Structures are given as C-alpha cells and as structure tokens.
Amino acid sequence: MNLSTRSPGSAGSGISPIWVVAAGLAIIFGGLLIGSFAPAILPPQASAESRQIDALFRFMLAIGGSIFLLVQGMLVYSVIRFRAKPGDASDGAPIHGNTTLEFVWTIIPAIIVTVLALYSVSVWNSTHSIKPNEQTVGAVGARYAWTFNYQLDARALPSGVTLDQLEPNIRAAVENGGLTLSSTQLHTWVNQPVAVSMNTQDVNHAFWIPGMRVKQDLLAGRTTEIRFTPIEAGVYRIVCAELCGSGHGNMAGSVDVNGNLVGAWLIVHESEDAFRSEFFDPLARAALFPPEDPVERGRQILASGVYPCASCHVVDDLGWNGAVGPNLNNVGSRAATRVAGESAEEYLRISIRMPGAYLVPGYNNLMPQFNAEPGQPNYMPDDDLDAIIAYLLTLKTS
Ligand code: HEC
Ligand SMILES: [Cu+2]
Structure with missing residues (x-):
C-alpha cells in the first residue's frame, strides 16, 4: 500500500485525529441540518402517506447533504492546504493503487444504496397497500x-x-x-x-x-x-x-x-x-331524476364535467373560463351563420362530432373529436349530444 498524496512541498505529517473527528461530526450534523429543511420546501402534509414519504425524503436529503459537505469540504481544504508555493511549478506526485480507499468508497455507497432501497420498498408497500373501507x-x-x-x-x-x-x-x-x-x-x-x-x-x-x-x-x-x-x-x-x-x-x-x-x-x-x-x-338526484327538458339536461351534462369542454371554452353561465377555443357565450346566435347551408343545429353537431371540418377563423384544430361509439376515445352518446346542442342553442347575448 503506497499512499503518497502529499505534494513535495507540503508541510507536516498527519492531521490531528481530533480534527478528523470534528470534521466528521460537522459533516454528519450538517447533513442532518440540510435534511431538516425538507418541510420548508414542500407543501404542508395532507395525507398519512405524506408523512412517510417526507421522512424518506428527509433521510435522502440528509445523506445527500452529508456527501455534499464531505466533497465540498475536501475541495476547500485541498485548495487551501495544497496550494502552490510561490515559484513552485512542479506537478503533484501521481497516485494509484490504494486498496483500502477503493474498498471504503465502494462499500459505503453500497451500504447507503441498500439501506435506501429497503427503506423505499417498505414505504412503497405501505403507501400502495389496499386499506380497509376504501x-x-x-x-x-x-x-x-x-x-x-x-x-x-x-x-x-x-x-x-x-x-x-x-x-x-x-x-x-x-x-x-x-x-x-x-x-x-x-x-x-x-x-x-x-x-x-x-x-x-x-x-x-x-x-x-x-x-x-x-x-x-x-x-x-x-x-x-x-x-x-x-x-x-x-x-x-x-x-x-x-x-x-x-x-x-x-x-x-x-x-x-x-x-x-x-x-x-x-x-x-x-x-x-x-x-x-x-x-x-x-x-x-340529478342522475336519478334527469330533467325532461333537453336544454336543462344539456346544461346539467356540461356542468357535471363529464366532458372536458370547460378547460378550452368560456361559458359564463357554467363558470367556464378556458382559453384554447372560442368563447361560447353567444354561440347560439352565430351558429346559424357560420357555414352557408348548415343549420345552427347541424353546425353545432359537426363542431362536436368532426371539429376539424370547419375551423373557426383564428383557431387551430385543437378540439378533440367526441365520438358516437362506446369504446372510442371521448365517447359521447347521441342522447348527450342532442341535449348539449339544445343547451348551446340557448346561449345568446342580448
Ligand atoms: C382541447 C380544447 C377543446 C376542448 C376540450 C373542447 N373544445 Fe370546442 N373548440 C376548441 C377549439 C380550438 C375550437 C375552434 C376550432 C374548431 O372550430 O375546431 C373549438 C370550437 C368549438 C365550437 C364551435 C364554436 C364556434 O364559435 O363556432 C363549439 C360549438 C365547441 N367547440 C363546443 C365544444 C364542446 C361542447 C366541448 C365539450 C364537449 C368542446 N368544445 C371541447 C377547443 C376545444
Ligand atoms: Cu394532461
């Protein structure tokens, strides 16, 4: 074993063990201190799982913090302690073959990773287990x-x-x-x-x-x-x-x-x-006693959020404020005039079943197609569509 790390000009023999112990303690407590910052950077815990997950996160942050302090501490120490003396342009002695060091830096990370893996699996199993009365x-x-x-x-x-x-x-x-x-x-x-x-x-x-x-x-x-x-x-x-x-x-x-x-x-x-x-x-009650009136039913369907229209359209009556598609506040007034030869009702039907067919000027083809067959993406049965159209036709600004 041949460890010749010191450059020829550096003075002194070993570092006092007191300093090594002090530095070790500073690194460990510094890591714990870093780990204790976790709650400050996360939203307040609202679930039982969040306690376990945050504890795991704090543990990882403390280990990462200790390693950070160790590496940065060595770096700062080396920069100061082994700085070149004036006029010394020589290189440091090359180092190779230190079995002890290699053993230590393999075994410590292996232990850390194993502990983290076991800890993580236990948290995963507990947070993902089926609970009674879910x-x-x-x-x-x-x-x-x-x-x-x-x-x-x-x-x-x-x-x-x-x-x-x-x-x-x-x-x-x-x-x-x-x-x-x-x-x-x-x-x-x-x-x-x-x-x-x-x-x-x-x-x-x-x-x-x-x-x-x-x-x-x-x-x-x-x-x-x-x-x-x-x-x-x-x-x-x-x-x-x-x-x-x-x-x-x-x-x-x-x-x-x-x-x-x-x-x-x-x-x-x-x-x-x-x-x-x-x-x-x-x-x-709304589902058990659906309104007879198609306009009311259409409003109820849209208000339930079963279709994702709200995130793209504005309808004041429903509290929608999406900005991807056109404002629908008075779509009932303009639907009849959008496309020559299509009635207002037919235009709205096409707008929902085949949104790409007639694009509203100034808008891109970003609306999903709402399909008539179960199992298709964005499935919307004909009954729902009829009611939704009946409701949209009533959206008129005076
Ligand atoms: C991902 C965003 C998005 C979603 C979700 C969406 N739309 Fe649209 N919608 C658009 C865009 C963009 C347009 C304009 C381009 C076009 O005509 O296809 C549009 C156009 C329309 C038009 C024609 C408006 C006009 O002024 O002529 C109607 C009616 C309409 N959408 C109704 C709906 C309904 C009802 C839903 C829910 C079932 C819905 N949209 C869901 C983006 C969306
Ligand atoms: Cu998403």
Missing part, C-alpha cells in the same frame, strides 16, 4: 380536464328517495351495480382511505396531488391506481404532471377534503353526513 373513485383524464366518477348503488340513495320512485331503466341501472355520478371535484373526508383508478381518453397524463404526495401516470389503454388517506381538511390542487398539449397548464382540479370553498372561506362541515349529503345528494 372509498373507490374513478378518475378520467382528457385534454385538458379531470373528471371523477362515483358509483351510486341502491344502498346510497339520497334520503327520501326510494327505488320505486325511479324510472324503470334508471332503477335497473342502480340495481345492477350502480349509476355513475360525475364531478370535476374529488370529494373525500379526513381519515377516509381513497383508492383512485385512472384512465385516459386520449394521451398520457399524470395525476399529481402535491399536498398528498401522490403522483401517478395515466397510460393510454391501461388502468393505473393511486391510494392516499387525507389527514387534514382543506382543498388541495390536482395538477397534470405530463406535458399533454397546448392546454396542459390548465389541466388542474381539486380535492375537497371534508370542507368546502365558498368564496374565500374554507368551511369545514359540522358532520361527515352533512358533507356527504351536500356533495353527493344533488349529484345523485
């Missing part, structure tokens, strides 16, 4: 909106509603596994484990709730899942974390945990039952 929600990503689907079955009818009040076909749906209720919000409550199963209508998206520390890709043709258990009431942002097109930045949603945002105020409900009934009962 609330299951379906999430659909489509350029550029999130839709959440809840199943309504016979056990969860709103109070005062009985099966025999329902139309036969709706009753049959409720009895055979449930009706789907759609909303643009993911509603849940504190300490309720949630399992979200996710599909995309078009390209890949990624479902990310920074406050819950969950993020998962939506992959075309596959169903992916994510789980979390909220621990704090509040409203949390959902973000798309996969660049998916020109409206990607608008592809946001919210998780409302046992609370409601009214104006600027977060109102936490008195009871879980009140919270559930305020959110689910109106959705359920």
Whole structure:
C-alpha cells in the first residue's frame, strides 16, 4: 500500500485525529441540518402517506447533504492546504493503487444504496397497500380536464328517495351495480382511505396531488391506481404532471377534503353526513331524476364535467373560463351563420362530432373529436349530444 498524496512541498505529517473527528461530526450534523429543511420546501402534509414519504425524503436529503459537505469540504481544504508555493511549478506526485480507499468508497455507497432501497420498498408497500373501507373513485383524464366518477348503488340513495320512485331503466341501472355520478371535484373526508383508478381518453397524463404526495401516470389503454388517506381538511390542487398539449397548464382540479370553498372561506362541515349529503345528494338526484327538458339536461351534462369542454371554452353561465377555443357565450346566435347551408343545429353537431371540418377563423384544430361509439376515445352518446346542442342553442347575448 503506497499512499503518497502529499505534494513535495507540503508541510507536516498527519492531521490531528481530533480534527478528523470534528470534521466528521460537522459533516454528519450538517447533513442532518440540510435534511431538516425538507418541510420548508414542500407543501404542508395532507395525507398519512405524506408523512412517510417526507421522512424518506428527509433521510435522502440528509445523506445527500452529508456527501455534499464531505466533497465540498475536501475541495476547500485541498485548495487551501495544497496550494502552490510561490515559484513552485512542479506537478503533484501521481497516485494509484490504494486498496483500502477503493474498498471504503465502494462499500459505503453500497451500504447507503441498500439501506435506501429497503427503506423505499417498505414505504412503497405501505403507501400502495389496499386499506380497509376504501372509498373507490374513478378518475378520467382528457385534454385538458379531470373528471371523477362515483358509483351510486341502491344502498346510497339520497334520503327520501326510494327505488320505486325511479324510472324503470334508471332503477335497473342502480340495481345492477350502480349509476355513475360525475364531478370535476374529488370529494373525500379526513381519515377516509381513497383508492383512485385512472384512465385516459386520449394521451398520457399524470395525476399529481402535491399536498398528498401522490403522483401517478395515466397510460393510454391501461388502468393505473393511486391510494392516499387525507389527514387534514382543506382543498388541495390536482395538477397534470405530463406535458399533454397546448392546454396542459390548465389541466388542474381539486380535492375537497371534508370542507368546502365558498368564496374565500374554507368551511369545514359540522358532520361527515352533512358533507356527504351536500356533495353527493344533488349529484345523485340529478342522475336519478334527469330533467325532461333537453336544454336543462344539456346544461346539467356540461356542468357535471363529464366532458372536458370547460378547460378550452368560456361559458359564463357554467363558470367556464378556458382559453384554447372560442368563447361560447353567444354561440347560439352565430351558429346559424357560420357555414352557408348548415343549420345552427347541424353546425353545432359537426363542431362536436368532426371539429376539424370547419375551423373557426383564428383557431387551430385543437378540439378533440367526441365520438358516437362506446369504446372510442371521448365517447359521447347521441342522447348527450342532442341535449348539449339544445343547451348551446340557448346561449345568446342580448
Ligand atoms: C382541447 C380544447 C377543446 C376542448 C376540450 C373542447 N373544445 Fe370546442 N373548440 C376548441 C377549439 C380550438 C375550437 C375552434 C376550432 C374548431 O372550430 O375546431 C373549438 C370550437 C368549438 C365550437 C364551435 C364554436 C364556434 O364559435 O363556432 C363549439 C360549438 C365547441 N367547440 C363546443 C365544444 C364542446 C361542447 C366541448 C365539450 C364537449 C368542446 N368544445 C371541447 C377547443 C376545444
Ligand atoms: Cu394532461
């Protein structure tokens, strides 16, 4: 073993062990200090999982911080201690073959990586395990909106509603596994484990709730899942974390945990039952007793967020403020004059079924095609389309 690191001109023999111990402690405590900054750079923890994930992150940050201090400390030390004396233009002695050193710098990273791997797998297994009494929600990503689907079955009818009040076909749906209720919000409550199963209508998206520390890709043709258990009431942002097109930045949603945002105020409900009934009962009533009037039905369909129109269009009546496509506030007035020979109704039908056929001047062909057959991307049944057209025809500015 031949370690001749010192350049010929450098003075002194070894460094005092006291200094080595002091430097070692400074590096370890410095790393821990760096690791303790983690909470300051992350959003507040809103789920049980976020505690485990942040602890893992802090651990990694502390290790990374220690390595950073070690490397930078050596660098600064060497620059000062081994600087060239005036007039010394000679090179340092070449170094090779130090088995001890090589052993140490192989074994230490190997131990670190093994510990991190075991720790990460245990966090992964715990955050991804199926929890008892999970609330299951379906999430659909489509350029550029999130839709959440809840199943309504016979056990969860709103109070005062009985099966025999329902139309036969709706009753049959409720009895055979449930009706789907759609909303643009993911509603849940504190300490309720949630399992979200996710599909995309078009390209890949990624479902990310920074406050819950969950993020998962939506992959075309596959169903992916994510789980979390909220621990704090509040409203949390959902973000798309996969660049998916020109409206990607608008592809946001919210998780409302046992609370409601009214104006600027977060109102936490008195009871879980009140919270559930305020959110689910109106959705359920709308699905169980669809309005006869096609205009009202069309409005209800669009308001439910089951189609992602809001992120691209403005409709004041529905609170939409998307900016990718034309403002639809008075589309009912202009639809008849857009294309010679097409009635207003026919023009709107083509706008939705074949958006590329007639482009509105000044806009690109960015609207997804809403298809008539189940199983196609962006499926929109004829019934829904008729109702939506009836509603759009009423949008006129005076
Ligand atoms: C990804 C963005 C996007 C989404 C989602 C989207 N549109 Fe569009 N839409 C556009 C763009 C861009 C245009 C203009 C280009 C064109 O005519 O295709 C347009 C045009 C239209 C027009 C013609 C407007 C006019 O002034 O003549 C109608 C009607 C329309 N969209 C309705 C809808 C409805 C209803 C939905 C939901 C079912 C929807 N759009 C979803 C982007 C979008
Ligand atoms: Cu997206």
